[in-house]
Amino acid sequence: MNRNARIGLILFTVYLAFYAAFVGLNAFSPETMAQTPIQGINLATVYGFALILLALLLALAYGALCSLLGNGNDSSSRSDR
Amino acid sequence: MIYEPSSIAVIIFLMFVGATMGLSFYLGRRGQSSQSYFAAHGQIPWFINGIAFAGDYLSAASFLGICGMIAFYGYDGFLYSIGYLAGWVVALFVVAEPLKRLGKFTFADALDAKFHSRGIKLTAGISTLAVSLFYLIPQMVGAGVLVQPLLGLSHWQGVTLVGTVVIFIVVSAGMVSTTYVQFFKGGMLVLFSLILTVMILNQGFSVQQGGIDGHVFRTLGPATDEQLSDANWLSEQLGTPAVPVPDVDWSNLNFYRTRISETGQVLTWSLEPNEAGQLLLREAQTFTRTQDGNILVNGLPKGRKRGEPELHPVGFLSKLSGERTSTGPLNPVSYLQELHGAEVVQWPSRVVKETDGSTTTVFFQKVTSGAQLLMPGNHPTFKGIHSDQLTDKVNFISLMLALFCGTASLPHILIRYYTVKDEVSARKSTIVGIGAIGFFYILTLYLGLGAMVSGALDVTDSNMAAPLLAKSMNEWLFAIISAIAFTTVLGTVSGLILASSGAITHDLLASVGKLKLTDSQQVRVAKFASVIIGAIAIVLGIVFEKLNVTYLVGWAFSVAASANLPSLAMMLFWKGTTKQGVIAAVTVGMTSSLAWILLSEDTFKSVYGLDPSLALVPFSQPGIVTIPLGFLTLIVVSLLTRKPAGSTVSGVA
Numbered sequence: 174m175n176r177n178a179r180i181g182l183i184l185f186t187v188y189l190a191f192y193a194a195f196v197g198l199n200a201f202s203p204e205t206m207a208q209t210p211i212q213g214i215n216l217a218t219v220y221g222f223a224l225i226l227l228a229l230l231l232a233l234a235y236g237a238l239c240s241l242l243g244n245g246n247d248s249s250s251r252s253d254r
Numbered sequence: 255m256i257y258e259p260s261s262i263a264v265i266i267f268l269m270f271v272g273a274t275m276g277l278s279f280y281l282g283r284r285g286q287s288s289q290s291y292f293a294a295h296g297q298i299p300w301f302i303n304g305i306a307f308a309g310d311y312l313s314a315a316s317f318l319g320i321c322g323m324i325a326f327y328g329y330d331g332f333l334y335s336i337g338y339l340a341g342w343v344v345a346l347f348v349v350a351e352p353l354k355r356l357g358k359f360t361f362a363d364a365l366d367a368k369f370h371s372r373g374i375k376l377t378a379g380i381s382t383l384a385v386s387l388f389y390l391i392p393q394m395v396g397a398g399v400l401v402q403p404l405l406g407l408s409h410w411q412g413v414t415l416v417g418t419v420v421i422f423i424v425v426s427a428g429m430v431s432t433t434y435v436q437f438f439k440g441g442m443l444v445l446f447s448l449i450l451t452v453m454i455l456n457q458g459f460s461v462q463q464g465g466i467d468g469h470v471f472r473t474l475g476p477a478t479d480e481q482l483s484d485a486n487w488l489s490e491q492l493g494t495p496a497v498p499v500p501d502v503d504w505s506n507l508n509f510y511r512t513r514i515s516e517t518g519q520v521l522t523w524s525l526e527p528n529e530a531g532q533l534l535l536r537e538a539q540t541f542t543r544t545q546d547g548n549i550l551v552n553g554l555p556k557g558r559k560r561g562e563p564e565l566h567p568v569g570f571l572s573k574l575s576g577e578r579t580s581t582g583p584l585n586p587v588s589y590l591q592e593l594h595g596a597e598v599v600q601w602p603s604r605v606v607k608e609t610d611g612s613t614t615t616v617f618f619q620k621v622t623s624g625a626q627l628l629m630p631g632n633h634p635t636f637k638g639i640h641s642d643q644l645t646d647k648v649n650f651i652s653l654m655l656a657l658f659c660g661t662a663s664l665p666h667i668l669i670r671y672y673t674v675k676d677e678v679s680a681r682k683s684t685i686v687g688i689g690a691i692g693f694f695y696i697l698t699l700y701l702g703l704g705a706m707v708s709g710a711l712d713v714t715d716s717n718m719a720a721p722l723l724a725k726s727m728n729e730w731l732f733a734i735i736s737a738i739a740f741t742t743v744l745g746t747v748s749g750l751i752l753a754s755s756g757a758i759t760h761d762l763l764a765s766v767g768k769l770k771l772t773d774s775q776q777v778r779v780a781k782f783a784s785v786i787i788g789a790i791a792i793v794l795g796i797v798f799e800k801l802n803v804t805y806l807v808g809w810a811f812s813v814a815a816s817a818n819l820p821s822l823a824m825m826l827f828w829k830g831t832t833k834q835g836v837i838a839a840v841t842v843g844m845t846s847s848l849a850w851i852l853l854s855e856d857t858f859k860s861v862y863g864l865d866p867s868l869a870l871v872p873f874s875q876p877g878i879v880t881i882p883l884g885f886l887t888l889i890v891v892s893l894l895t896r897k898p899a900g901s902t903v904s905g906v907a
Contacts, residue, residue: 177681178826181347188343195336196654199630200647203639207629213591217329217630218699221336225692228343232685235346239681 257403282427304686309440322716324702328627341661379761394795454704520553545611656877660811820884835892843884850876
């Protein structure tokens with residue numbers, strides 16, 4: 174498996190874990206979502222925002238890691254297509 | 255609710271449509287090769303493509319549907335935002351680069367890259383068509399719903415207008431014009447959503463007694479049962495002669511009906527017991543459809559002009575913490591905190607079938623705490639999380655799984671990967687897309703909550719929440735937002751038609767049918783196919799006018815995720831994948847998810863009108879069953895058809 178794909182899979186798994194926990198909490202313990210970790214803002218909102226921001230952070234991390242460590246698949250290094 | 259077509263809205267709308275069509279015509283003047291028609295020569299810059307992703311993806315369901323759901327039910331609409339965005343993580347980390355590397359014009363190309371099988375091209379082509387059509391219907395219906403109040407057109411006129419404009423865009427320059435239309439729309443959508451959000455925060459919250467038309471919703475009482483049957487008491491409370499109307503059809507419901515003697519208006523009140531055992535009467539609104547097709551509002555014929563009988567706009571705060579009447583400007587954090595401590599008046603509805611054949615929907619007040627509204631589980635689709643039944647919880651998990659897996663499986667999103675020049679660009683454009691889309695979805699929470707207290711909501715139509723919010727703030731903003739909402743449909747529908755015409759021309763006719771076509775012939779056939787599909791989309795949009803659009807989008811996601819993702823993912827990561835495995839997985843995924851949906855409770859109730867308890871499947875969302883089923887089918891069939899060692903297809907990664 175090429176480098177990029179491996180990095181991708183790891184980051185994907187990280188995100189999946191957070192997403193699955195979010196879905197699981199909502200499904201099996203919705204009362205937890207009513208708690209307010211920040212005054213006046215419930216966990217549902219905080220967690221929801223966090224998932225959106227995490228997606229962006231992981232995306233940027235992926236871009237950075239691929240440039241640094243990955244297999245550099247740009248058109249200048251390939252001869253086909 | 256009275257919608258007066260605003261001339262500014264019409265002018266700006268025409269300007270937007272004119273600009274998009276002019277752009278398409280200009281881009282198409284040079285004539286095209288199939289490389290240009292399907293993939294824009296692979297020369298779209300990554301930043302443009304990233305914003306185009308946003309313009310392609312953020313359809314009416316996202317902008318209008320999510321805001322509307324949040325405005326009426328609170329947090330639940332945001333669950334769609336979270337799920338939709340999460341799907342982009344799958345797209346970026348699993349699908350983006352390999353797809354770019356493997357395919358040329360369509361999703362079937364990539365799936366078939368290592369097998370060269372007509373069977374795969376056939377099933378993938380059919381899957382693309384099926385998903386695209388399911389996705390097209392809600393877009394066209396949404397366009398009709400939007401255009402009606404904004405331009406004063408009827409539903410079929412609106413749908414035909416959208417269809418025609420889109421056909422023009424797609425036929426003139428295919429993917430090139432589609433890309434720039436999507437880029438333009440994506441950028442405008444995010445920009446104006448930001449402007450609207452800033453205005454919402456600046457306005458803050460204030461306590462009201464009614465909507466922006468100034469009508470104050472009255473509360474009468476507390477009253478005893480005897481007083482309720484006393485016309486004198488009633489006339490005194492209302493300040494005009496009135497009589498109670500004991501109605502046989504309403505006798506078991508918690509409502510009280512009264513008629514104003516002078517006007518004949520029939521007001522309905524919901525009954526609320528207080529601690530002393532007396533009753534408070536809260537003013538409600540009714541909307542009646544008689545058997546001969548007339549429409550009555552509160553018992554009087556619905557009017558057309560302001561001042562005539564119509565449903566009042568709603569959406570207001572009944573209480574702020576600390577007994578204040580307004581908060582002044584707020585920031586994103588304090589906005590949520592203030593709402594958490596406030597009370598909002600919701601407007602749930604009941605349908606009453608009356609003996610004279612008419613059907614009345616009564617919209618009544620329900621005071622709900624902000625804290626409750628900011629919790630998941632208020633909307634019927636998500637109520638299941640609070641139930642004790644495991645199948646209800648599984649239904650929720652199934653939907654969130656379908657949203658997660660669906661984005662990366664949508665053909666019209668996947669084809670955007672072919673328009674950039676290489677995998678690095680594919681990656682960068684996806685990151686830009688995630689940024690734009692994620693930012694937009696954060697804004698949707700504020701747009702929805704702002705609409706909830708805008709005082710401008712139409713109780714019968716949640717899809718209009720966002721445009722009406724803009725209208726309550728600024729006429730120009732409303733005009734621009736409506737035009738953007740409309741071009742939102744144009745952007746997504748163009749992408750869908752292009753994906754479908756690619757499936758027909760490139761996958762089904764050329765590869766499966768082995769039709770030998772020169773390049774220019776392929777383009778001509780593709781354009782012809784685009785016209786046909788556009789025409790079909792118009793017809794379907796007219797026929798399915800009454801069907802709930804978010805429901806259909808959910809279908810499309812479930813079918814896409816079940817049919818396409820297992821094959822795409824396994825082909826990329828497992829060397830043992832065989833072509834029979836892929837064919838079987840796509841077929842099983844597609845048919846099982848479709849069958850499940852057709853046999854589900856939701857479909858029985860909303861589409862067939864049958865008793866939902868007769869449904870054959872235990873819960874409505876197929877994802878959690880059919881997506882793993884797709885994977886399983888692929889693995890099993892591949893193992894059964896594996897070739898002897900040394901001749902298996904080599905893995906792609």
